[in-house]
Amino acid sequence: MFLEIEFESEIPIYQQIKNQIIREIALGHLKLGQDLPSVRQLAADIGINFHTVNKVYNQLKQEGWVVIHRKSGVIVNPDLNAQKTTAYITTLEELLNITTAEAYLRGVTKEEFMALVAKNYEQYILKGEG
Amino acid sequence: MFLEIEFESEIPIYQQIKNQIIREIALGHLKLGQDLPSVRQLAADIGINFHTVNKVYNQLKQEGWVVIHRKSGVIVNPDLNAQKTTAYITTLEELLNITTAEAYLRGVTKEEFMALVAKNYEQYILKGEG
Amino acid sequence: MFLEIEFESEIPIYQQIKNQIIREIALGHLKLGQDLPSVRQLAADIGINFHTVNKVYNQLKQEGWVVIHRKSGVIVNPDLNAQKTTAYITTLEELLNITTAEAYLRGVTKEEFMALVAKNYEQYILKGEG
Amino acid sequence: MFLEIEFESEIPIYQQIKNQIIREIALGHLKLGQDLPSVRQLAADIGINFHTVNKVYNQLKQEGWVVIHRKSGVIVNPDLNAQKTTAYITTLEELLNITTAEAYLRGVTKEEFMALVAKNYEQYILKGEG
DNA sequence: GTGGTCTAGACCACT
DNA sequence: GTGGTCTAGACCACA
Numbered sequence: 001m002f003l004e005i006e007f008e009s010e011i012p013i014y015q016q017i018k019n020q021i022i023r024e025i026a027l028g029h030l031k032l033g034q035d036l037p038s039v040r041q042l043a044a045d046i047g048i049n050f051h052t053v054n055k056v057y058n059q060l061k062q063e064g065w066v067v068i069h070r071k072s073g074v075i076v077n078p079d080l081n082a083q084k085t086t087a088y089i090t091t092l093e094e095l096l097n098i099t100t101a102e103a104y105l106r107g108v109t110k111e112e113f114m115a116l117v118a119k120n121y122e123q124y125i126l127k128g129e130g
Numbered sequence: 131m132f133l134e135i136e137f138e139s140e141i142p143i144y145q146q147i148k149n150q151i152i153r154e155i156a157l158g159h160l161k162l163g164q165d166l167p168s169v170r171q172l173a174a175d176i177g178i179n180f181h182t183v184n185k186v187y188n189q190l191k192q193e194g195w196v197v198i199h200r201k202s203g204v205i206v207n208p209d210l211n212a213q214k215t216t217a218y219i220t221t222l223e224e225l226l227n228i229t230t231a232e233a234y235l236r237g238v239t240k241e242e243f244m245a246l247v248a249k250n251y252e253q254y255i256l257k258g259e260g
Numbered sequence: 261m262f263l264e265i266e267f268e269s270e271i272p273i274y275q276q277i278k279n280q281i282i283r284e285i286a287l288g289h290l291k292l293g294q295d296l297p298s299v300r301q302l303a304a305d306i307g308i309n310f311h312t313v314n315k316v317y318n319q320l321k322q323e324g325w326v327v328i329h330r331k332s333g334v335i336v337n338p339d340l341n342a343q344k345t346t347a348y349i350t351t352l353e354e355l356l357n358i359t360t361a362e363a364y365l366r367g368v369t370k371e372e373f374m375a376l377v378a379k380n381y382e383q384y385i386l387k388g389e390g
Numbered sequence: 391m392f393l394e395i396e397f398e399s400e401i402p403i404y405q406q407i408k409n410q411i412i413r414e415i416a417l418g419h420l421k422l423g424q425d426l427p428s429v430r431q432l433a434a435d436i437g438i439n440f441h442t443v444n445k446v447y448n449q450l451k452q453e454g455w456v457v458i459h460r461k462s463g464v465i466v467n468p469d470l471n472a473q474k475t476t477a478y479i480t481t482l483e484e485l486l487n488i489t490t491a492e493a494y495l496r497g498v499t500k501e502e503f504m505a506l507v508a509k510n511y512e513q514y515i516l517k518g519e520g
Numbered sequence: 521g522t523g524g525t526c527t528a529g530a531c532c533a534c535t
Numbered sequence: 536g537t538g539g540t541c542t543a544g545a546c547c548a549c550a
Contacts, residue, residue: 012540019228026231038522049542054523062452065235067268070550071308073522084237092233096250098149101156103222104254105195106213117247120226124234138457142534178461179535272549279488286491309550343496352493356510358409361416363482364514365455366473377507380486384494402525428537439527444538460535463537 001030001037005046013048017056022065025076028127033078036066131160131167135176143178147186152195155206156254163208166196261290261297265306273308277316282325285336286384293338296326391420391427395436403438407446412455415466418517423468426456 003020005013024030036042039057043050057074060066067077103113133150135143154160166172169187173180187204190196197207233243263280265273284290296302299317303310317334320326327337363373393410395403414420426432429447433440447464450456457467493503 014540019231022235023228023231026235040522050523051543052541055540057523068523070267070269070273070522072267080235081237083235088236089238092229092238093246093250095229096247098153099222099225100247100251101149101153101254104251105152105156105210106218107211108214108219108222110248110251110255113251114244114247116223117226117230117244118240120223121230121234121240121243124231125240137460137462139460143460144534182535185534274549279491282495283488283491286495312550315549340495341497344498345496348496349498352489352498353506353510355489356507358413359482359485360507360511361409361413361514364511365412365416365470366475366478367471368474368479368482370508370511370515373511374504374507376483377486377490377504378500380483381490381494381500381503384491385500404525430537440538441528442526445525447538458538460537 001042003042003046005048013046014052014056014059017042017046017053018059021056021060025065025080026124026127028124030076032076032080035069035072035075038073131172133172133176135178143176144182144186144189147172147176147183148189151186151190155195155210160206162206162210165199165202165205168203261302263302263306265308273306274312274316274319277302277306277313278319281316281320285325285340290336292336292340295329295332295335298333391432393432393436395438403436404442404446404449407432407436407443408449411446411450415455415470416514416517420466422466422470425459425462425465428463 001021001024003017005016007013009016011019021030021036025032030036036057037045039053040050043053046053057066057068061068061074064083065077065080066074069075100113104110108116131151131154133147135146137143139146141149151160151166155162160166166187167175169183170180173183176183187196187198191198191204194213195207195210196204199205230243234240238246261281261284263277265276267273269276271279281290281296285292290296296317297305299313300310303313306313317326317328321328321334324343325337325340326334329335360373364370368376391411391414393407395406397403399406401409411420411426415422420426426447427435429443430440433443436443447456447458451458451464454473455467455470456464459465490503494500498506
């Protein structure tokens with residue numbers, strides 16, 4: 001698994017790892033049911049403390065992305081589905097609200113913005129052909 | 131100016147204020163050149179420490195949203211424009227990248243997502259008619 | 261013997277097996293004196309390491325649920341009775357204490373809770389008629 | 391806040407703290423909206439590391455018992471309600487299932503068991519008179 | 521070897 | 536002073 005961490009970023013390391021793992025799942029690089037590296041393995045690969053990875057895995061578990069299998073370690077949740085909760089949609093709306101506001105003021109037209117969104121979304125749809 | 135702060139939110143208070151001020155500008159509730167409440171006034175209204183508001187205004191100035199006017203205090207930058215820097219676009223892309231990944235996995239279709247984006251963007255275009 | 265193990269559960273596998281064996285006895289599916297599968301047999305059935313099953317049988321023996329018979333292997337304790345020790349009651353009380361606290365706060369009324377308890381207890385009383 | 395931790399217990403310290411805080415809320419010793427001790431304060435009181443308390447508070451937040459208020463620190467969730475989810479009921483049923491099985495086999499009659507449950511539940515109902 | 525728990529100490533962001 | 540992040544190292548339960 002390729003994870004690129006920016007140690008100088010404002011975004012906490014554990015958050016970057018979470019984001020990238022979710023992205024890897026969306027891209028199909030991590031298949032449902034596939035097992036992730038062990039906490040200590042991934043920590044060693046990235047060059048960070050295993051507690052940080054542990055935190056990531058626990059949060060991913062809490063949010064339903066992975067399950068901790070007593071035989072296989074941590075695996076991508078095989079039943080990943082139906083998470084389009086109202087709570088999530090609300091959060092998403094708020095994020096888009098401020099994001100579009102700033103984009104609008106910065107002169108990104110609606111068309112440009114929509115194109116960016118479409119381009120980003122489509123990479124996940126097209127994963128099968130990648 | 132209506133600012134709704136959620137003290138239980140994950141988002142820092144200063145960030146919430148920044149977001150809402152930018153949104154107010156995008157909505158046209160705050161006109162270019164219009165003056166914002168004084169640091170102490172806004173702090174009192176929200177019920178927070180004035181240092182927090184100070185931080186907000188400084189960052190808004192740093193990013194070009196407002197200017198500190200010797201007489202009038204803090205006003206919305208009258209020359210607000212052309213901030214579509216490549217740095218901003220890069221940041222925006224990264225944000226959309228992870229956001230669309232999660233939306234895709236949670237079952238938000240491309241159409242639904244695009245509709246959400248359009249709806250949010252359009253509220254700023256339509257401000258003149260509001 | 262039907263044992264359903266959830267490998268993704270928080271509960272250790274050995275604990276799940278223990279729970280289910282005790283439940284099978286309470287339900288009368290396992291009669292007093294009846295013999296349990298061999299360690300290796302049960303391990304193979306479930307698809308786990310036989311050390312885990314070994315641990316289960318040893319603990320069950322320790323707690324008096326089964327006896328290790330020289331000839332017949334492991335059998336349900338034919339003299340199963342009188343285990344209502346004060347130590348057990350204390351443990352049970354502590355468990356009920358926190359369990360009822362959470363149920364109360366989550367809005368499960370006393371009547372609902374009592375009904376749940378009754379329903380669960382009664383399945384063991386009615387075993388003879390099952 | 392009185393918390394009695396058994397350091398020799400099988401139950402992890404953080405779990406004991408969680409249980410007792412939930413119990414304190416149910417007993418009304420901790421009112422809705424009331425603030426809890428800071429992580430470092432509580433850790434010092436109990437004589438443990440603050441990370442352990444931090445873990446507790448984060449889990450309580452995840453489960454909706456408390457909210458982390460940016461001004462007041464950690465407070466009991468003022469909107470504590472409606473948590474009688476099906477997921478919780480399922481978990482509760484499974485717990486009662488094995489608990490009643492063992493009680494039945496140990497000779498605790500249905501009446502005795504129900505009386506224990508009632509006694510435990512009622513302490514939370516009667517909190518207003520305590 | 522796996523994840524889980526706990527300790528200890530440092531630094532940071534926020535208010 | 537508050538919680539959040541990260542590091543580091545020890546020990547344990549589980550399989």
